[in-house]
Amino acid sequence: MSAKAVIAAVGAGRMGRGIAIAFAYAGHPVRLIDVKPRSDMEFDQLRKAAATEIASTLAMMADLGMLQASDTQTIAQRISYHSLADAASALANADVIFEGVPETLDAKRDAFKLISEHVDPASIVASTTSTILSNDLQAFVSSPGRFLNAHWLNPAFLVPLVELSPGDATDPSVTERLKALLEDIGKVPVVCSASPGYIVPRIQALAMNEAARMVEEGVASAEDIDKATKYGFGFRFAVLGLLEFIDWGGGDILYYASRYMTGATGEDRFSSPPIIERNMKEGRIGLRTQQGFLDYADMDVPAYQQERLAAFVAMLRHLDKMPVKGE
Structure with a gap:
């Protein structure tokens, strides 16, 4: 070509x-x-x-x-x-x-x-x-x-x-x-393989439906849900991929949070897939064990964390949401 x-x-x-x-x-x-x-x-x-x-x-x-x-x-x-x-x-x-x-x-x-x-x-x-x-x-x-x-x-x-x-x-x-x-x-x-929804539409369909459901349930106003999405959800995932984010915080956090949410809501949609439980059993927690969805064994983890944090700061500047510094 x-x-x-x-x-x-x-x-x-x-x-x-x-x-x-x-x-x-x-x-x-x-x-x-x-x-x-x-x-x-x-x-x-x-x-x-x-x-x-x-x-x-x-x-x-x-x-x-x-x-x-x-x-x-x-x-x-x-x-x-x-x-x-x-x-x-x-x-x-x-x-x-x-x-x-x-x-x-x-x-x-x-x-x-x-x-x-x-x-x-x-x-x-x-x-x-x-x-x-x-x-x-x-x-x-x-x-x-x-x-x-x-x-x-x-x-x-x-x-x-x-x-x-x-x-x-x-x-x-x-x-x-x-x-x-x-x-x-x-x-x-x-x-990606020939699968309904590919990658982004499949993920965003779940997120958009959950946002609409929260409005319906009166969890928060549409304005506040959108604000939370922009400055919390979107802010973080503009820097870290979803699976990278699991590794960053630790797969154990998702494991226990999913169990709590499933029990508290009675909704199976919050349950984690089998791969999360397998990773827990195998010690593939993420950065802390140098193995998760991604492999960190040969990575300079402190340098990687510093680079990602610098990207967060750049996003804050872009959004004009830098923390207010006192005198």
């Missing part, structure tokens, strides 16, 4: 436009392809609307200091717009194709049929679905070994994470090629 691979985004909605901006910003030529049957007039209206939105987004990014205002036109010009009638030529020599049509099997099947008919045999084909498993889509693609899912989080041009989910038939080299391309444009790709 060339340093500036040609990218095709099939589906000209929010996700397609966000991916187009992300790659155009990084210097790649991008073809934004509309796959809905439209008259010439209707497509022209769509093209103008998409171009206007992309130009507005780039202007906002310039206002935020992500680029110079003088660069917005150059970046926008890397994106070309193609109708269904022009899809064949737009797909013909694209290196990577991201499908971003509505979340129905019929829409996906039609999109992949179109893609499969016109792409180069060596092209990578990726869905961006947030709900359908890669194994359920792989059969729609010719040469299914080149297919995987790439779940971007909105807004795609800002959020670093992209969750890559290969199907059973995916060639491992395809996953590595797409991972390298995403890293090259500054994204943070992670690889």
Whole structure:
């Protein structure tokens, strides 16, 4: 794959436009392809609307200091717009194709049929679905070994994470090629199996439902729950990963807290999974035993702790929430 691979985004909605901006910003030529049957007039209206939105987004990014205002036109010009009638030529020599049509099997099947008919045999084909498993889509693609899912989080041009989910038939080299391309444009790709909810949606669904449940139960106001999330939950997990956080405090804390919460609420959703109990029995407590979910045996733990605490202080400065120092 060339340093500036040609990218095709099939589906000209929010996700397609966000991916187009992300790659155009990084210097790649991008073809934004509309796959809905439209008259010439209707497509022209769509093209103008998409171009206007992309130009507005780039202007906002310039206002935020992500680029110079003088660069917005150059970046926008890397994106070309193609109708269904022009899809064949737009797909013909694209290196990577991201499908971003509505979340129905019929829409996906039609999109992949179109893609499969016109792409180069060596092209990578990726869905961006947030709900359908890669194994359920792989059969729609010719040469299914080149297919995987790439779940971007909105807004795609800002959020670093992209969750890559290969199907059973995916060639491992395809996953590595797409991972390298995403890293090259500054994204943070992670690889997960074909599992409902992937990683982030699965975790955030639990957290969001619990927050809503606390409002329903009158535990706290929506405003205070959000404040607690921003300055407690979000603050810490912007620096430490969830499993790293378990190790930081100690897996035994989670073990006993889960037992208490399950008993106090009578709700099994607070019970810990078997791996927490196994780690307790095996002494994999975390930093204190140098083994937990992560391995700290060869790490300079005091230096690691100092680095993470420095990151906490940087977050405090960013949030303008440094402790008030007395005279």
